[in-house]
Structure formats: structure tokens, C-alpha cells
Amino acid sequence: xxxxxxxxxxxxxxxxxxxxxxxxxxxxxxxxxxxxxxxxxxxxxxxxxxxxxxxxxxxxxxxxxxxxxxxxxxxxxxxxxxxxxxxxxxxxxxxxxxxxxxxxxxxxxxxxxxxxxxxxxxxxxxxxxxxxxxxxxxxxxxxxxxxxxxxxxxxxxxxxxxxxxxxxxxxxxxxxxxxxxxxxxxxxxxxxxxxxxxxxxxxxxxxxxxxxxxxxxxxxxxxxxxxxxxxxxxxxxxxxxxxxxxxxxxxxxxxxxxxxxxxxxxxxxxxxxxxxxxxxxxxxxxxxxxxxxxxxxxxxxxxxxxxxxxxxxxxxxxxxxxxxxxxxxxxxxxxxxxxxxxxxxxxxxxxxxxxxxxxxxxxxxxxxxxxxxxxxxxxxxxxxxxxxxxxxxxxxxxxxxxxxxxxxxxxxxxxxxxxxxxxxxxxxxxxxxxxxxxxxxxxxxxxxxxxxxxxxxxxxxxxxxxxxxxxxxxxxxxxxxxxxxxxxxxxxxxxxxxxxxxxxxxxxxxxxxxxxxxxxxxxxxxxxxxxxxxxxxxxxxxxxxxxxxxxxxxxxxxxxxxxxxxxxxxxxxxxxxxxxxxxxxxxxxxxxxxxxxxxxxxxxxxxxxxxxxxxxxxxxxxxxxxxxxxxxxxxxxxxxxxxxxxxxxxxxxxxxxxxxxxxxxxxxxxxxxxxxxxxxxxxxxxxxxxxxxxxxxxxxxxxxxxxxxxxxxxxxxxxxxxxxxxxxxxxxxxxxxxx
Numbered sequence: 082x083x084x085x086x087x088x089x090x091x092x093x094x095x096x097x098x099x100x101x102x103x104x105x106x107x108x109x110x111x112x113x114x115x116x117x118x119x120x121x122x123x124x125x126x127x128x129x130x131x132x133x134x135x136x137x138x139x140x141x142x143x144x145x146x147x148x149x150x151x152x153x154x155x156x157x158x159x160x161x162x163x164x165x166x167x168x169x170x171x172x173x174x175x176x177x178x179x180x181x182x183x184x185x186x187x188x189x190x191x192x193x194x195x196x197x198x199x200x201x202x203x204x205x206x207x208x209x210x211x212x213x214x215x216x217x218x219x220x221x222x223x224x225x226x227x228x229x230x231x232x233x234x235x236x237x238x239x240x241x242x243x244x245x246x247x248x249x250x251x252x253x254x255x256x257x258x259x260x261x262x263x264x265x266x267x268x269x270x271x272x273x274x275x276x277x278x279x280x281x282x283x284x285x286x287x288x289x290x291x292x293x294x295x296x297x298x299x300x301x302x303x304x305x306x307x308x309x310x311x312x313x314x315x316x317x318x319x320x321x322x323x324x325x326x327x328x329x330x331x332x333x334x335x336x337x338x339x340x341x342x343x344x345x346x347x348x349x350x351x352x353x354x355x356x357x358x359x360x361x362x363x364x365x366x367x368x369x370x371x372x373x374x375x376x377x378x379x380x381x382x383x384x385x386x387x388x389x390x391x392x393x394x395x396x397x398x399x400x401x402x403x404x405x406x407x408x409x410x411x412x413x414x415x416x417x418x419x420x421x422x423x424x425x426x427x428x429x430x431x432x433x434x435x436x437x438x439x440x441x442x443x444x445x446x447x448x449x450x451x452x453x454x455x456x457x458x459x460x461x462x463x464x465x466x467x468x469x470x471x472x473x474x475x476x477x478x479x480x481x482x483x484x485x486x487x488x489x490x491x492x493x494x495x496x497x498x499x500x501x502x503x504x505x506x507x508x509x510x511x512x513x514x515x516x517x518x519x520x521x522x523x524x525x526x527x528x529x530x531x532x533x534x535x536x537x538x539x540x541x542x543x544x545x546x547x548x549x550x551x552x553x554x555x556x557x558x559x560x561x562x563x564x565x566x567x568x569x570x571x572x573x574x575x576x577x578x579x580x581x582x583x584x585x586x587x588x589x590x591x592x593x594x595x596x597x598x599x600x601x602x603x604x605x606x607x608x609x610x611x612x613x614x615x616x617x618x619x620x621x622x623x624x625x626x627x628x629x630x631x632x633x634x635x636x637x638x639x640x641x642x643x644x645x646x647x648x649x650x651x652x653x654x655x656x657x658x659x660x661x662x663x664x665x666x667x668x669x670x671x672x673x674x675x676x677x678x679x680x681x682x683x684x685x686x687x688x689x690x691x692x693x694x695x696x697x698x699x700x701x702x703x704x705x706x707x708x709x710x711x712x713x714x715x716x717x718x719x720x721x722x723x724x725x726x727x728x729x730x731x732x733x734x735x736x737x738x739x740x741x742x743x744x745x746x747x748x749x750x751x752x753x754x755x756x757x758x759x760x761x762x763x764x765x766x767x768x769x770x771x772x773x774x775x776x777x778x779x780x781x782x783x784x785x786x787x788x789x790x791x792x793x794x795x796x797x798x799x800x801x802x803x804x805x806x807x808x809x810x811x812x813x814x815x816x817x818x819x820x
Contacts, residue, residue, distance in 0.1 A: 097144045106155035113158035120162035127173040134244040149233035155433035163191035164230045170196045194227035235261045239280040254284035269401035269434030278336035293335050296349045318379045325363040332356045357419040361428045369424045376422045384410035397486045400496045485536040500559050504530040507542040508563035519545040531557035582622025593635040675730045684708040690715035693742035695795025700730035745817040748786040752779040753810030763804050
């Protein structure tokens with residue numbers, strides 16, 4: 082580089098530094114500015130000989146990261162200093178100890194956390210990658226600001242990836258969508274989340290990204306005019322009411338448009354709410370709510386709202402701290418438009434996340450506030466034994482899940498992820514309450530433990546000191562906290578029962594004149610087709626292995642021993658050593674298996690819901706008739722699961738290719754000419770399904786039909802129902818269950 086270029090570059094660096102101080106969200110004291118200046122000098126010196134792939138001086142990268150930390154995330158001097166030096170330890174001879182000596186332990190701790198994350202190996206298989214993410218998430222236990230600065234680092238890297246090799250771009254972008262965007266979302270950094278998602282799409286699906294961008298450009302003029310029409314109408318009324326506000330029109334993010342196109346299987350033109358209007362108003366704290374609903378009233382005076390799409394996060398803020406009123410209204414030309422109503426304070430929280438949240442809490446410092454959020458994440462970190470891939474998937478699910486708000490019997494509000502059950506609620510209060518849950522009432526009515534909660538539900542937990550979790554409970558919960566607690570208790574119970582089972586087995590074998598040793602244990606494991614000795618002892622402990630079966634084993638062992646000696650005496654080559662390990666297990670079982678170990682047990686199919694292979698089913702242990710199998714959506718299932726949870730066994734089909742089953746289909750529609758002919762043609766010709774009986778009737782132009790068919794499994798039945806629905810005139814097709 083020429084001397085003039087270097088001089089020009091130095092001027093640009095100095096300019097960037099001034100900009101950094103100017104855009105800082107926090108008010109910087111002289112001490113803060115001194116700290117930032119010192120960190121800036123250290124970083125400039127450390128990176129003086131380095132250049133990025135694009136050719137520019139490396140120092141521009143840490144400054145850019147510090148600017149994001151200062152303005153977009155809104156952190157203070159400590160974090161800005163750490164952001165400036167985040168690559169110093171990794172790229173230069175300087176150590177963490179040097180930083181602690183020059184600055185303070187807090188800055189050193191943040192730089193060390195950032196160095197640990199970047200030292201994680203890059204090109205790894207999925208499970209190693211997951212393990213590294215897990216380690217990264219665990220640094221949250223030290224200081225959440227490490228992740229906040231890491232997000233800023235990732236955002237700047239994503240913004241400057243053009244000069245990288247294509248495979249690297251794809252890898253970094255995929256990783257961003259996989260973990261960093263959900264983290265930004267959970268931290269309430271919606272601006273950063275949106276940028277990360279859009280950039281992630283740009284490099285993972287470039288053609289799709291460019292297509293959406295060009296279409297947004299093409300329609301921009303029309304959209305701007307449309308937003309202006311609505312804004313002009315609202316402005317008049319807002320001004321008349323003396324509201325102090327600004328209106329911003331904004332298109333939806335490219336990534337969210339893509340997500341809608343994929344989820345709804347529609348084209349760009351068919352995505353109906355591609356843009357939103359945001360009204361940000363000035364208000365004193367005590368007037369905020371009042372003015373928000375006043376604006377709601379003004380908006381709905383002019384445009385008809387969709388009641389099902391009103392979101393009131395002012396009365397019940399999200400756990401990320403987000404507050405706003407979202408109204409979806411029918412705008413001109415029959416288009417849906419989302420109107421977001423926020424006060425200036427709410428708008429700052431939505432943009433800056435936690436930094437703004439705590440600025441408004443009586444001037445609390447950035448450090449004191451962030452600890453609160455940590456407690457929400459510790460749930461996911463509680464169980465160190467979890468498989469790393471499951472951990473990351475679980476963690477992501479909890480990061481991105483939408484929230485519902487439910488009430489305790491005393492009226493306290495609790496937030497849970499969407500899809501949470503009444504048993505999840507019990508564990509969210511306290512794990513000891515969860516473990517002892519005998520039943521749950523929602524809005525005063527007894528419901529099954531797997532009842533999915535909805536916002537506004539009031540939940541009461543009924544406990545019993547004798548209650549213990551069963552394996553089925555794992556299917557009744559969705560939150561990591563509940564799953565981990567249940568697994569821990571089940572493991573403890575299994576070990577305890579297995580210890581008792583081992584003692585019992587030794588006594589029973591002694592009675593059968595069989596000496597208990599390692600070889601006998603292995604033989605029994607093979608004999609009962611199990612995997613481990615723990616399985617064997619556990620089954621003896623719960624009484625699943627009966628005395629007769631042990632007698633069969635002892636008799637076979639004795640016969641094998643005698644045959645072995647007979648063969649020795651006859652000097653034949655055929656020894657029967659392997660007979661010892663041949664299991665003597667009856668094969669007269671059907672296609673259902675029970676429990677997590679997939680046990681084959683005798684059962685009967687219940688008459689009330691007629692399950693067929695492929696249906697989701699469960700086993701119910703009756704007093705006189707053994708195991709009865711019901712469909713999970715059987716009309717009687719709720720009662721059984723509420724009142725007799727301890728008798729429920731998980732069950733599933735393992736092979737449905739051999740037997741045939743009867744199903745009854747009800748069909749209604751308009752009496753169109755040739756409908757009967759079409760119907761029988763679709764069922765018999767297209768689906769290779771036998772019709773057992775068919776009854777059709779018409780009444781004042783309405784067609785009713787009932788068809789009993791013989792099918793091999795649920796997949797064929799579903800295909801057939803789908804084909805019938807496509808027949809012209811058919812309105813509804815349902816499968817009948819007897820009550």
C-alpha cells in the first residue's frame with residue numbers, strides 16, 4: 082500500500098472510533114471513554130499487520146462489532162471494550178492475563194469467553210458441532226454478554242462474506258440459521274434476528290433470496306402508495322385525538338416471506354401480509370396502556386380487525402420482555418395489514434432487547450438485569466448427561482417456541498412454550514410437584530396429564546405423596562425441564578427395582594437348582610431376547626418374568642447339558658452347545674408391541690374405537706380382560722388417562738402387512754349426477770380396497786353415504802379418504818368410531 086493509502090486508512094479508522102462513541106446507546110462517562118480508548122489502542126496495535134480477505138485492514142472488523150454492541154444491542158463500556166479486543170488473544174501473542182493486568186477482571190473474562198468460542202473447531206460432523214454449540218451455550222453460565230458480543234461478531238461476519246469461498250458461505254450461513262438467529266430471538270434482539278435470518282437465506286438459498294428481493298423491489302412503489310393511503314387515513318384521526326406519534330411502514334423480512342411461502346405452499350404474490358405498519362407513540366408510564374388501546378380504537382374505527390389475530394403483549398409481555406399490541410386489519414383492496422402499536426419505551430425494548438429493558442427499570446445497570454435472563458436458560462443446562470444433538474434441538478425448540486400465558490389457582494400468571502401440557506405446568510412450578518402429580522384440573526375440569534394448555538387457562542395440580550412418574554409421562558410433556566426430571570426419576574426407580582429383582586432372581590434360580598453367575602446371567606438375557614442384565618433384573622423385579630418361564634429355561638439348560646454329554650459319548654461332530662442360547666419364546670403374537678422395550682404381550686382390540694394398524698394407540702390394563710388396545714383419540718381415552726394413568730401402557734404397531742381390518746367411512750356432500758359411480762370407482766379401482774358394505778341416501782339435494790371397507794393399514798385408509806375428498810360434490814369424509 083502507498084503512504085497516501087495508509088494515511089487515508091488511518092483517517093477512516095479514527096473516524097470509525099468517533100462514530101463508535103457517538104452512536105453508543107448507553108451514556109458514556111469520562112471513565113468509560115477512557116476504557117474504550119485504551120481497548121481501541123490495544124486492538125489497533127495487535128491487529129496492525131493483519132488484513133481481511135477483502136483486503137481492508139483487520140481492525141475494521143472489531144470496530145464494526147463494537148459498533149453493533151454499542152448501538153444495536155445497547156451494551157455499555159465493558160462490553161464495547163471486550164468487543165474491540167475479541168480477537169486479540171486468538172490472533173496475537175497477547176494473553177488473557179495481559180488483558181486483566183491492563184484492564185480489569187470483567188473485561189478479561191469476556192475476552193476469554195469469546196476466545197473459547199472461536200477456538201471451537203470448525204468443520205465437524207453434526208454431533209461434534211452440536212457438542213460445540215452446547216459448550217458455547219454453557220458459557221452463558223459465566224456471562225450472557227459473551228453471547229451478545231458473539232452475536233454482533235456473527236452479524237458482521239455475515240455482512241462481509243462476499244469474498245469467501247462458496248462452501249464456507251453456506252456452512253457459516255447454515256450455522257447462523259441453526260443456532261445464532263434463534264438465540265437473538267430469545268434475547269429479544271429482533272432487529273439482529275431479522276438481519277441474521279435474511280443473510281442466512283441469502284447464502285443458503287441465493288436464487289430464492291434474489292427472487293424475493295427483486296419482487297419486493299418491483300412492488301415497492303405500489304406498497305409504499307398502499308401504506309401511504311392507510312397512514313393518511315389514520316393520521317387525521319390520531320391528530321384529532323392529540324396523540325404524539327410517528328408511523329413507519331415496513332415490509333416483512335425476506336426470511337419470513339420465504340417461511341410463509343414454504344409453510345402455506347404459495348407463491349410470493351399469494352403471501353397476503355407482506356408488510357406491516359408500526360405506530361410508535363410518546364407516553365408517560367402510567368398512560369402507556371390507555372393510549373395503546375385508544376390507538377387500537379382509532380385503527381378499528383377505520384378498518385375491520387380480525388379478532389382471532391389480535392395479540393396483546395402489553396397486558397402480558399413475552400418472557401423476552403417484548404411488549405406491543407398487534408392488530409391485523411382488512412385494509413383497502415381486501416388486503417390484510419398488520420398494525421403494530423408500541424410506545425417509545427416498548428419500541429426500544431423490541432429493538433435493543435435486554436439492555437433497553439433494564440434501562441427503564443430505575444436505571445439498573447446492564448450487569449444486574451442480564452442475570453434474570455440467565456435463570457431461564459439454566460433449565461436447559463441442568464442435565465449434563467443429555468445427548469448433545471438432543472440438547473441443541475431441545476434448546477432451539479425452547480428458544481423459538483411461541484408462548485402461552487396460564488394462571489395458577491391464586492391468579493398468578495405463568496408463561497410456558499406453546500404446546501405445553503398440564504403436566505409441563507406442574508413441573509414449571511417445582512420439580513417435586515411435577516413428580517408427585519396425580520391429576521390436573523384446567524378451568525375447574527379434570528383433564529388428562531397430556532392436555533395441551535391454551536392462553537388464559539387456569540391450572541390446578543393435584544398431588545399425592547405416593548405418586549411416581551411412569552415411562553408414559555415422557556410422552557405427556559414437551560419442555561426440557563419436565564423431560565429431564567422424569568428421566569432422572571425413572572432411571573433411579575429402574576435401578577432400585579433392578580437391585581430387588583436381582584436378589585429375587587438369585588432365590589428363584591437356587592430353588593430351580595441353578596447356580597447364579599455371569600454365564601447364567603448372559604444366557605438368561607439371550608433367552609428372554611433382552612439387551613442388558615439391567616433389563617433382566619428389572620423385569621424380574623416388576624414381575625414381568627414368570628416362574629414358568631424360568632422353569633423352561635432351567636429345563637432347557639438341563640437338556641442341553643445332557644445332550645452335550647450324549648454327543649460326546651457317541652463321538653458325533655454335532656454338538657448342541659448353541660442350544661443353550663436358543664430362546665424358547667412363543668411366536669403366537671400379533672403386530673403390537675408395548676412399552677419402551679417393545680414387549681410382545683397378549684391383548685384385545687377394543688370395540689369402542691376399532692383401532693387398526695398404523696393408528697396411534699395405547700394399551701389399557703383391565704381387571705378381567707388383560708390388555709385392551711384403544712386409539713389415542715378414542716372417546717373414552719380422556720377418562721382412562723385421567724383416572725387410571727397407572728394402568729396405561731404405551732403401544733405401537735410394528736408390522737401391518739399381513740392382516741386386514743374393517744373401517745367405516747361416512748361421506749356427505751351435494752347430490753351430483755354420477756357421484757355414486759365415482760365413489761365406488763375410486764374405492765375399488767384406484768385403491769385396491771374391498772368394499773364390504775355400502776349405503777347411500779339423498780335428501781333435498783344433500784348426499785349421505787356410509788361405506789364399510791376392508792384395508793390392510795392406516796396409510797391405505799388415509800390415501801383412500803384423500804382420494805374421496807377430491808371427488809366433485811363431496812364435502813366431508815370422516816371415519817366412524819363406536820361410542
